[in-house]
Amino acid sequence: MDEILTNRVEDLRIKICSGKVKSKDIVKACFAHIKKIDSKIKAFLKLSEENSLNQALQSDDKIKAGAKCGFLEGVPIGIKDNIMVKGERMTSASKYLENYISPYDATVIEKLKAAGAIFVGRTNMDEFAMGGSTETSAYQKTANPWDIERIPGGSSGGSAAAVSAGMVPFALGSDTGGSIRQPASFCGVVGYKPSYGLISRYGACALASSFDQIGTFSKTVKDTALLTSIIAGKDYRDPVCEPKEWIDLHNIDDLDILRALKIGIPKQLLDYKTDVEITKHFNKAVNKLKLEGVKIVEIDVPAYRYVPALYKVIMCAEVSANIATFDGIRYGYRSPNGKSLNDEYAKSRAESLGYEVKKRILFGTYVLGAKNYYRCYHQAQRVRTLLINQITDAYKKCDFIFSPATLQMPVKFGETLSEECDIFLIAANLAGLPGITVPCSFTGLGVPMGVHFMGLRFSDAKLFQVANAFERISEFDVNKYPTL
Amino acid sequence: MLKEELETTAFLARIDIKEEEKRKYLEDINKMFDYIKILQEPDVTDLKPTTHVTELRNVWREDIVKPCSKEVIDQMLDGAPAKEGTFYKVQKVIEA
Numbered sequence: 001m002d003e004i005l006t007n008r009v010e011d012l013r014i015k016i017c018s019g020k021v022k023s024k025d026i027v028k029a030c031f032a033h034i035k036k037i038d039s040k041i042k043a044f045l046k047l048s049e050e051n052s053l054n055q056a057l058q059s060d061d062k063i064k065a066g067a068k069c070g071f072l073e074g075v076p077i078g079i080k081d082n083i084m085v086k087g088e089r090m091t092s093a094s095k096y097l098e099n100y101i102s103p104y105d106a107t108v109i110e111k112l113k114a115a116g117a118i119f120v121g122r123t124n125m126d127e128f129a130m131g132g133s134t135e136t137s138a139y140q141k142t143a144n145p146w147d148i149e150r151i152p153g154g155s156s157g158g159s160a161a162a163v164s165a166g167m168v169p170f171a172l173g174s175d176t177g178g179s180i181r182q183p184a185s186f187c188g189v190v191g192y193k194p195s196y197g198l199i200s201r202y203g204a205c206a207l208a209s210s211f212d213q214i215g216t217f218s219k220t221v222k223d224t225a226l227l228t229s230i231i232a233g234k235d236y237r238d239p240v241c242e243p244k245e246w247i248d249l250h251n252i253d254d255l256d257i258l259r260a261l262k263i264g265i266p267k268q269l270l271d272y273k274t275d276v277e278i279t280k281h282f283n284k285a286v287n288k289l290k291l292e293g294v295k296i297v298e299i300d301v302p303a304y305r306y307v308p309a310l311y312k313v314i315m316c317a318e319v320s321a322n323i324a325t326f327d328g329i330r331y332g333y334r335s336p337n338g339k340s341l342n343d344e345y346a347k348s349r350a351e352s353l354g355y356e357v358k359k360r361i362l363f364g365t366y367v368l369g370a371k372n373y374y375r376c377y378h379q380a381q382r383v384r385t386l387l388i389n390q391i392t393d394a395y396k397k398c399d400f401i402f403s404p405a406t407l408q409m410p411v412k413f414g415e416t417l418s419e420e421c422d423i424f425l426i427a428a429n430l431a432g433l434p435g436i437t438v439p440c441s442f443t444g445l446g447v448p449m450g451v452h453f454m455g456l457r458f459s460d461a462k463l464f465q466v467a468n469a470f471e472r473i474s475e476f477d478v479n480k481y482p483t484l
Numbered sequence: 485m486l487k488e489e490l491e492t493t494a495f496l497a498r499i500d501i502k503e504e505e506k507r508k509y510l511e512d513i514n515k516m517f518d519y520i521k522i523l524q525e526p527d528v529t530d531l532k533p534t535t536h537v538t539e540l541r542n543v544w545r546e547d548i549v550k551p552c553s554k555e556v557i558d559q560m561l562d563g564a565p566a567k568e569g570t571f572y573k574v575q576k577v578i579e580a
Contacts, residue, residue, distance in 0.1 A: 103559040196537050210536050240538045309520040316516075320497060327498070329572055331563035341575040342498065350500035358499050363513050365497040366485060379523050381533030386526055388534060419519065432537030457537070 001036075001481060002029040005166045009075060009223040012169060016074040019063055023056040023074025023118070030076050030120055034167045037484040040148055042140045043162040045081050046089060047121040052076065055118045070116025071230055077112065078162045078171035081122040082129055082205035083214065085109050088119075092205045093137035094127045096332045096352035106203025107238065108172060108214055108231040115230050120168055123158030127354045128323065129179055129207045131155050132417055136356045141413060144186060145482040146447045150410040153183030156217070160187040163217045166481045170218040170227055176207045177311050178425030180215045181437040181452060185405035188439045188448030188476065190467070192216050192224045193425075195457045196432030198243050199228070200235035208318035211311075211429040219478050221438065221468040225249045228460070243458060252464040258292040261466065264299035264398030271305065272420050274407045278449050281441040282404045285451055288473050289402075299394035299401065303387040304427065308419045310387070311426050313367055313380035320364030323357065388431045395456055400466055405437040405450040424452055434460045436467045439476040448476065485513050 004026055007015065015021035031049050038044055059074035079085065082092040084102035086109075091097045105113065112119075126136040134142045134157025142157045144150040145165040152161040156173030160183035163171050173180040175193035184191020193215040204214055214231070218224045229249035235241045265286065274282075290296055328334035328348030335351050338344025350358070367376040394401065403424040408417055428435035434457070437450040453470070455463040471478070485493075490510055494501045501509065557570060566573040 100563060101559075103556070103563070239543065240536065240540065242538075303526070306523055306526070309522050312516060313520055313523065324497075328565060329574055330560075332565070334565035338575065341577050343500070344575055345498040346495075346500035349498055353499075358501075359509065359512055361497050361499060362490070362493050362509060363516050366489070366493045366513070369493070369496075376520065376523070378533055379528070380520075381535060382528035382531045383523050383526060384534040385531040386528050388537070389531075 001033050001166050004029045005033055005169070006479065006481070007169065008220055009072070009169050009218065009226055013072055013075050016059070017063060017069040023059040024053065026074070027052050027056040027076050027118060027120070030168060034121075037165060038167065040143060040484055041145055041161050041165055042142050043123055043158040043165070043167060044078070044121040045091065045093065045124050045139055045158065048088070048119060052118050052120050059116060059118070070114065072112065073116035074118060075116070076118045076120045076168050078121060078123045078159055078168040079109070079119050080125055080156050080159050080171070080173045082125060082174055083109060083172060084203040085119055088122070090122070090205070091139070092128050093125045093139055094353065094357070095138045096326050096349075098333065100331055102203075104203060107200035107235045109203065111231050123156070123162055123171060125158055126155035127357055128205065129155040129174055129176060130319070130356050130360055132178070132182060132422065134158060134183070135413065136354055138354055144410050144447065145484060146188065147410075147445065149412050150447065151186070151413060153186035153410055155179040155183075157183045159217045160184050160189060160191065163187070163189045163219065164482065165484060170216060170223055173215055173217055174204055174207070175213050175215050175429065176211045177315060177429050178422040180217065181425045181435055182406055182422050184217055185437045185439070185450030185452075186410040186447070188450070190218050190221055190224050190436065190438055190471075192228065192436045193428060193434065194228065194232065195243075195434040195460055197240045198232050198434070198458065198460060200233070200238040200241040202235055202237035206322040208315040209322065210318060211315065213429075221436070221464055221471050222252060224436070225252045225464040225468075249461055249464065252461065252468045254465045255469065257465045258289065258294050258469050260293075261400070262295045262297055262398040263289060263400050263402045264297050264394055265402055266304060266424070267298050267300050268302070268304040269403060272407050272423070274404065275409050277443040277445075278404045278407065278409065281443065281449055282451060285440050285470075285474070286402070289470070292469070292473060297397050299397055301387070301390045301394055303383065303390045304423060306383050306387065307423045307426050307430065310380045310383045311430060312363075313376055314384065316360045316364030317368050317377050318364070319360045320368060323361050326353070384430055387427065391427065391431050391433070399455070400463065401454045403452050405452040409443060409445055409447055409449065424454070428454050432457055434458075434463050436463055438467050438471050438474065439478070441475055485510060485517065
């Protein structure tokens with residue numbers, strides 16, 4: 001692959017702005033690399049080559065003329081296919097939205113456009129982000145760049161694979177129950193889900209609104225912080241998006257941070273069957289942190305055991321409400337076989353939605369019904385409170401909670417991950433906390449494994465400092481790219 | 485979940501399910517039900533349910549009608565599977 005693609009965004013943006021590197025060259029290199037390898041990976045659903053090149057030329061002209069550069073002027077980025085870019089098709093990897101053209105920009109897209117970023121294409125995902133392997137996409141299966149017989153994880157598998165294989169330096173994803181951090185960990189890149197309410201979801205396709213957040217993929221924690229600094233911030237169009245205080249995301253270099261840090265490891269980690277290699281590398285990481293002066297404490301969150309079940313109930317309930325908007329009337333697929341209005345709704349949805357989506361809608365509708373509401377939905381919401389209380393208590397003993405990102409390695413296509421695999425990631429969504437996965441090591445499979453740091457709500461800046469410090473001591477080589 | 489309950493739920497969710505698909509849905513959904521039984525385990529009667537992690541409150545604003553440009557109206561209607569003038573076209577709702 002072209003060496004220009006190994007640039008980190010922090011360097012690339014400066015090189016472009018100073019005219020040392022032409023945006024045109026980096027964009028051309030991206031497309032050449034994508035064309036060469038994406039037939040094997042299938043990370044992208046759609047590419048915007050002509051547009052991207054035109055934009056790159058414009059950026060280069062602007063720079064040559066001495067005009068003021070955007071913060072990400074001329075830097076290419078991949079966008080998950082559930083985030084709207086005005087005038088572009090957005091499918092959410094569903095047949096229902098096969099011909100849907102976004103009528104407006106998502107807030108994050110508006111901000112990235114203002115910063116001068118170039119959208120090279122739309123990345124593959126599980127249909128409406130429902131899945132953890134990117135296999136429920138109605139269009140294609142994405143492969144893990146480190147082992148193309150394995151899943152990249154999901155639901156943002158396309159973004160993870162694209163960044164991992166060097167097709168784009170960074171990408172956007174969305175995370176409802178680990179959908180950024182799990183594929184990031186499987187593909188050996190940094191994956192970040194912000195505190196609930198730090199980044200606007202306006203213009204993103206909703207899955208479960210009390211969990212959904214837009215977040216980022218990049219090779220390094222610094223690039224993650226950089227991208228976050230552009231897209232974060234209050235937005236009246238997403239009522240939950242109101243960061244309490246402005247978070248300075250630019251200065252994340254604090255080499256001393258580990259020395260005074262207390263990190264909690266959940267006792268419950270021992271309750272689960274964890275891949276032996278993951279355990280081995282995780283323990284090595286813990287020892288490394290200790291050597292840096294980190295104080296490791298054991299924390300007790302018994303409610304972790306309820307995480308997958310309570311996520312299932314609340315997520316499906318919210319899905320059933322959110323997906324009700326897809327009725328085949330105002331946009332999207334309409335069945336030609338409907339005999340009445342109701343029949344038309346039912347057939348439009350039946351013919352265009354995949355099995356996983358329909359199953360979740362049905363389960364969600366059922367747990368919200370009068371018979372089950374109190375016993376299932378209401379109960380789950382109370383157990384959610386229990387979990388949040390226990391996690392809040394745990395933070396009295398530590399600054400961050402540390403765990404392996406997943407309990408399993410990425411499986412082969414068609415195989416399933418256990419219900420508990422992403423439990424430590426999902427807890428962050430249930431409690432609205434920020435979480436970041438950082439590559440830790442390569443395992444014997446030749447596939448990377450990652451670790452997860454979770455902080456208190458709106459501690460995102462400090463989370464980056466800690467993750468950045470870990471990245472420096474991690475044995476994972478961020479300069480290594482998969483050979484394809 | 486019983487077969488009749490699946491049928492009612494499918495009607496409520498407006499999803500047409502074919503007879504031959506019902507077995508698989510029932511099997512999978514009942515598996516999910518078995519899995520979530522664990523939520524009955526803890527005593528949470530004293531806890532308030534969490535609907536959101538933010539302290540959401542009502543935001544009031546004046547109800548002002550803003551004009552909408554023809555461009556936006558066209559864009560919105562462009563996505564419609566069927567339309568007439570500036571309206572979405574649907575099947576007859578009231579039967580004669």
